[in-house]
Amino acid sequence: MPNVLSGLETPAAVIDVARMQRNIQRMQQRMEGFGVRLRPHVKTSKCLQVIDAQISAGASGVTVSTLKEAEHCFAAGITDILYAVAMAPGKLPQALALKRMGCKLSIITDSIAGARAIVAFAGGQGEVLDVWIEVDSDGHRSGIKYDDNLLLDVAQTLHDGGMQLVGVMTHAGSSYELNDAEALQRLAEQERYQCISAAERIRAAGLTCPEVSIGSTPTALSAADLEGVTEVRAGVYVFFDLVMHNVGVCQTDELALSVLTTVIGHQLEKGWVITDSGWMAMSRDRGTQRQQQDFAYGQVCHEDGQWIDGALLRSANQEHGIVTLQTPADSDLTVLFPIGSHLRILPNHACATGAQFPHYHALDANGETHIWSRLHGW
Amino acid sequence: MPNVLSGLETPAAVIDVARMQRNIQRMQQRMEGFGVRLRPHVKTSKCLQVIDAQISAGASGVTVSTLKEAEHCFAAGITDILYAVAMAPGKLPQALALKRMGCKLSIITDSIAGARAIVAFAGGQGEVLDVWIEVDSDGHRSGIKYDDNLLLDVAQTLHDGGMQLVGVMTHAGSSYELNDAEALQRLAEQERYQCISAAERIRAAGLTCPEVSIGSTPTALSAADLEGVTEVRAGVYVFFDLVMHNVGVCQTDELALSVLTTVIGHQLEKGWVITDSGWMAMSRDRGTQRQQQDFAYGQVCHEDGQWIDGALLRSANQEHGIVTLQTPADSDLTVLFPIGSHLRILPNHACATGAQFPHYHALDANGETHIWSRLHGW
Numbered sequence: 001m002p003n004v005l006s007g008l009e010t011p012a013a014v015i016d017v018a019r020m021q022r023n024i025q026r027m028q029q030r031m032e033g034f035g036v037r038l039r040p041h042v043k044t045s046k047c048l049q050v051i052d053a054q055i056s057a058g059a060s061g062v063t064v065s066t067l068k069e070a071e072h073c074f075a076a077g078i079t080d081i082l083y084a085v086a087m088a089p090g091k092l093p094q095a096l097a098l099k100r101m102g103c104k105l106s107i108i109t110d111s112i113a114g115a116r117a118i119v120a121f122a123g124g125q126g127e128v129l130d131v132w133i134e135v136d137s138d139g140h141r142s143g144i145k146y147d148d149n150l151l152l153d154v155a156q157t158l159h160d161g162g163m164q165l166v167g168v169m170t171h172a173g174s175s176y177e178l179n180d181a182e183a184l185q186r187l188a189e190q191e192r193y194q195c196i197s198a199a200e201r202i203r204a205a206g207l208t209c210p211e212v213s214i215g216s217t218p219t220a221l222s223a224a225d226l227e228g229v230t231e232v233r234a235g236v237y238v239f240f241d242l243v244m245h246n247v248g249v250c251q252t253d254e255l256a257l258s259v260l261t262t263v264i265g266h267q268l269e270k271g272w273v274i275t276d277s278g279w280m281a282m283s284r285d286r287g288t289q290r291q292q293q294d295f296a297y298g299q300v301c302h303e304d305g306q307w308i309d310g311a312l313l314r315s316a317n318q319e320h321g322i323v324t325l326q327t328p329a330d331s332d333l334t335v336l337f338p339i340g341s342h343l344r345i346l347p348n349h350a351c352a353t354g355a356q357f358p359h360y361h362a363l364d365a366n367g368e369t370h371i372w373s374r375l376h377g378w
Numbered sequence: 379m380p381n382v383l384s385g386l387e388t389p390a391a392v393i394d395v396a397r398m399q400r401n402i403q404r405m406q407q408r409m410e411g412f413g414v415r416l417r418p419h420v421k422t423s424k425c426l427q428v429i430d431a432q433i434s435a436g437a438s439g440v441t442v443s444t445l446k447e448a449e450h451c452f453a454a455g456i457t458d459i460l461y462a463v464a465m466a467p468g469k470l471p472q473a474l475a476l477k478r479m480g481c482k483l484s485i486i487t488d489s490i491a492g493a494r495a496i497v498a499f500a501g502g503q504g505e506v507l508d509v510w511i512e513v514d515s516d517g518h519r520s521g522i523k524y525d526d527n528l529l530l531d532v533a534q535t536l537h538d539g540g541m542q543l544v545g546v547m548t549h550a551g552s553s554y555e556l557n558d559a560e561a562l563q564r565l566a567e568q569e570r571y572q573c574i575s576a577a578e579r580i581r582a583a584g585l586t587c588p589e590v591s592i593g594s595t596p597t598a599l600s601a602a603d604l605e606g607v608t609e610v611r612a613g614v615y616v617f618f619d620l621v622m623h624n625v626g627v628c629q630t631d632e633l634a635l636s637v638l639t640t641v642i643g644h645q646l647e648k649g650w651v652i653t654d655s656g657w658m659a660m661s662r663d664r665g666t667q668r669q670q671q672d673f674a675y676g677q678v679c680h681e682d683g684q685w686i687d688g689a690l691l692r693s694a695n696q697e698h699g700i701v702t703l704q705t706p707a708d709s710d711l712t713v714l715f716p717i718g719s720h721l722r723i724l725p726n727h728a729c730a731t732g733a734q735f736p737h738y739h740a741l742d743a744n745g746e747t748h749i750w751s752r753l754h755g756w
Binding site for chain 1: 387488495519565640643645698730735736
């Protein structure tokens with residue numbers, strides 16, 4: 001492959017497009033095997049070219065973490081959008097504006113107050129909004145427990161208020177804390193069981209609840225059974241990262257995002273190589289700190305992507321990274337890693353590292369790079 | 379003050395302009411008292427309105443962490459710019475382009491290889507670049523020890539290669555790890571002494587070295603003496619943050635940056651208030667984790683800025699924050715912090731939190747807000 005990366009300004013966020021496409025295929029085929037739809041979470045890439053690749057591979061609509069992502073996707077022709085953060089009353093006008101332009105936008109709630117705010121706003125506008133109820137399947141964040149009577153109260157509030165109760169959704173985000181295939185499979189089953197149970201309780205109360213949406217990358221890749229589920233949401237699988245590597249759901253040759261960096265100095269007596277990839281490039285995410293293998297601020301690779309055993313981005317200031325190595329003590333770091341040479345750093349968390357960059361450099365199978373812009377802000 | 383914040387979309391990065399102006403005055407007056415110039419580091423704000431306020435208060439030029447910041451400042455009329463990261467050879471054409479447009483751009487190096495790359499490039503272009511040598515005054519990152527003979531070799535390389543050796547500069551970044559006034563004053567003296575000693579060694583070797591530039595916010599605010607120093611650089615003082623509060627160089631009423639957030643849910647049995655400020659808004663910076671007071675992802679305040687004792691942004695997902703409180707167990711969180719209400723979160727690290735936003739909302743003394751955009755990327 002021609003060395004097109006050597007001409008890039010650094011730091012740069014590089015997508016290995018072949019790996020990304022394999023990751024997309026892997027998840028899509030797995031979901032098709034289960035007979036469920038895949039609704040990718042675009043918060044990872046926030047990039048239309050990546051989203052297009054997911055849709056082209058067969059994804060059904062998208063999940064977003066902000067209404068700005070929804071607007072961006074809708075402007076690009078994607079109409080089926082689930083905004084997977086509990087609806088803040090102040091954001092309802094923005095959501096309604098999308099609906100009125102023709103977007104099939106779904107919003108979520110997990111409280112009576114939230115449901116009442118939706119009903120009051122939409123009713124005042126003479127509109128019916130598509131609403132899902134968030135289920136808490138693992139206690140890690142938001143949602144209503146499937147066996148809590150609040151579930152039925154919220155469903156009834158939405159129904160009585162004239163809203164369209166589309167379904168229930170959950171996210172077993174505690175899967176990021178696991179690293180054992182059996183435990184992951186158990187959590188995936190817990191996520192499935194609790195979400196379908198919530199749907200069944202709502203249906204048993206005489207209300208409609210056609211959709212059951214679950215998912216996280218680790219549970220989506222670990223589930224043995226998706227009976228009763230209609231769609232799966234997952235995000236970080238598109239790039240994977242060191243946290244997912246430690247969770248055990250990807251191999252090192254599936255990590256599709258890296259940061260290209262330049263060596264700018266050495267502190268030889270300490271064995272340090274200084275780079276221009278600090279935390280502004282990598283993010284401050286230290287997601288592997290509490291996992292079985294701590295990669296500090298990232299795993300260091302050669303410019304061609306070859307993993308350098310024991311080479312870590314040990315610490316990071318804003319625009320400085322400090323790389324430490326396991327080379328023999330008599331190695332000349334100024335020769336092995338001369339000033340001006342490039343390295344590539346695999347990040348802990350692709351969602352966080354990507355967010356530090358206005359655009360990616362997408363490296364395709366022909367060895368050419370393309371600028372793919374990404375969203376920033378709200 | 380009229381409640382202008384209630385109308386803002388969240389999350390939003392809010393600057394308290396009155397506090398910011400007091401912070402600027404405090405540092406400027408202190409440096410004028412020492413008779414040294416202040417060259418603010420604009421990596422904290424990356425915002426022209428903030429930089430303008432610093433220049434208007436008397437600052438002499440700016441320090442930048444990227445050449446994009448340099449281009450942005452130069453386009454706004456600021457000509458005296460120090461790029462305070464060791465020069466990567468691949469970035470020399472970008473630096474030269476700035477110089478040829480009339481920018482008085484200073485670059486830095488701390489190695490023979492770096493100096494030779496500068497000499498080779500500039501010589502090939504028939505240009506003389508303004509170069510400073512970086513001194514390592516506390517072992518925390520880059521630079522040459524003042525008593526290392528490499529210092530004179532690099533100076534000689536630059537001189538022999540026809541470059542303008544402007545001065546020496548250092549940054550005692552380890553000051554962020556201190557929290558004791560005496561230790562800070564000792565480190566400030568170490569920073570000063572080692573940097574002026576480096577300049578004196580270069581001068582004693584018969585080379586020119588007019589400038590001696592030192593600084594970090596904690597040492598700048600702790601130094602007892604700046605004899606021999608010509609300028610001080612500091613960045614985060616413009617906003618301050620919880621890390622600086624723990625270091626002990628600012629009071630809580632000097633923290634000028636906060637994140638406005640909306641309550642989107644509760645988990646009552648856990649005592650959680652869920653907000654729309656996750657790590658995408660706060661950054662993943664956990665800078666207070668190893669300090670004497672750990673503020674988790676930030677200190678929670680009421681919308682008007684009033685500190686809520688014991689209220690912390692305990693954990694953060696991408697677009698969800700979990701607030702925990704020290705309210706009595708029988709408090710009704712849905713009444714105290716209802717869905718749709720606003721809170722303000724003081725960040726650990728203003729440089730990192732600011733970087734998550736495309737713009738600030740600057741709240742002035744009249745209670746009006748203004749959009750101030752900031753740079754993103756390289």
